[in-house]
Amino acid sequence: MYAMNRWYVAAFAWELQDKPVARTLLNRPVVLFRTRNGQVAALEDRCCHRSLPLSCGTVEQAGIRCGYHGLLYEPGGQCIEIPGQKVIPAKARVVSYRVVERNQIIWIWMSEEAGSGPGFKAGAEPDSESDSEPPEISAHDDPRYKYGGGVFHYDAPYQLIHDNLLDLSHLGYVHARTIGGNPKLHMAAPTKVESAGEQVRVVRWLKDSEPPATYAAAWPFKGRIDRWQEIDFQVSYLAIWTGAVDVDSESLDDPGRGGFHMRGFHGITPETETTTHYFWTLASNAHPDRPDVSEMVCRQTEMTFEEDRLIIEAQHRNICRFGSQHGLDIHVDAGPNRARRIIERLTSREPG
Template identity: 65%
Template sequence: MFPLNQWYVAGFSWELSDKPLARTLLNNRVVMFRTAAGEVAALEDRCCHKSLPLSCGTVEERGVRCGYHGLLFAPSGACLEVPGQDRIPIKARVKSFTLVEKDQILWIWMPAEDGTAPTHDAPDYWVHSDPRYTFKGDVFHYNAPYQLIHDNLLDLSHLGYVHLKTIGGNAKVHMNAELKVEAAGDQVRVLRYMPNSAPPPTYTGAWPFKGNIDRWQEVEFNVSHLNIWTGGADIGTEDMRDPHRGGFHMRGFHAITPETDTTAHYMWTMATNPHPDKEDVGQLVYEQTALTFYEDKVIIEAQYENMKRFPNAPQIDIHVDVGPNRARRVIEKLLKQNEIAAAAPAPLQPVAQAAPSVSV
């Protein structure tokens, strides 16, 4: 169901406190924690003794301790201590996952074969470290398959209908916006430009525009996450295609991590550049963004419920579906690659040559 040999977002740095964090990721029940030395770790959420979830236990200096009989497990999954006995059974260990912390994001490697090391580094997200931006985020749970969320984020024409109170704007302008879709490798980019359009409420609350604005929406799809750069500037003051343009910016990080075949985690942050003549509006933008995403959540979950009611009903495509359809083809390609790799015969091992016999 999911592309493997990929990095997925498991959570954010601020979620790891003094307690274990349990989360189901790609049908794997995982417990995450941070050691006293600052090392982040992810283990299968099951004690190898009596199967209690390790997330029911406690985080200690060296690892996580089971809340049933007190077995202590290291970030590697190895059992470090069995209370009441000196000998630690050879099989006393639990499955571990590679967990990396970068830019306040927790990335987990989901291999096609257990125990295999990552083949490439976890992605960077420079926005979280850029002093020009302030950001805040959250984690939502969806009762819907993860690709329906991809579809929503790659088709921002819906803003004029779903998000009238926040980032919407004129629905006709959205549906007729200049649209360009680019694809390279496993990445898809959707570019939308709306010159001379009315700024929506979130924009006017955060930035002192003089009137209508030149507005842009740039969506970058990756298998595990999307980067969405939206914003606007007073008419004619900025080149909307200049990567260094000014104006009001909203840079969204959207990690869509499947929980199960039919549910998903939506882990997001929103960063904005405060205007020098206004007080920091980061909290306002965060609250408006959260409201926007709740509106999307209602739509997507209702959509999925209706898809289950009409399981064989055909769907048509319209012009705004180019980006979502490209992304679905990327997922299909990666799934096929996983299938081919899984079906490939194991490489032959060299046969040891017997030593020549010597007669005496």
């Protein structure tokens, strides 16, 4: 069960070079490719002739050519060439998905109707004007930041990743070597949780604290710091803005505050009900005295996400072993539980 009729991350722009990429998204096998003209496309990953995955084929100027008998498909899914045959039947086509490349992210519109048969152009008409474009992830194109990122595959359902990202109290225990620090401080941090519509916002402040290792390496803080974590959850992605200023130097309410910033993007796209694609980027600013730290920050972030993956996959294995009963709730679960209620509401209304 998935929340449908919305934009999900299908890939990063840099993944689509000269070869097709096969990816199952919300249980649907999709081939993603960039034609030699630069156009990005997403088709059902199955040739309409004898069902070879189109991802076994090759990318050409005009589209993708099947690797078995050479049928050529344009980005809209229509077959435009059958080698050795003049007539191309109208039904020689495959499902195409609406895709948009924005801020180096390839977004795919996943609607309920996709899969209703060959020739259906999935999500050609998003429901409203606000759906017509995918969200803007401005940190990717903001000259104040440098960013890097990657794709993790999780053997765990997407909601366990939502839980993890909406509850950063785990930093003290899981990420002690990088962005963590004192576990007791993390567990006791004042936390504000708000939700409206399909969004949840969690804000946590860790005032007058020791800079954790990554922060100390990235920014020349004078001593102790005031630290913030602002988590914005949407159904298919989260934006997490974290950072710190020297203690008592600036208000953590000021949207233009200085100091060290880490802006995380987390595209959480279900692969199946029990596996997930996790597309992440981390953008950070560099102090003039330490101009080259962004790569180090990104590497350490990748290490922290690997730590999360180990925890979440172990958690999933154990949930399978012991059954899916929900454990008890504690104070840190307010944000994750609101997101779960949103997903429950959407998936009970929208068949996935």
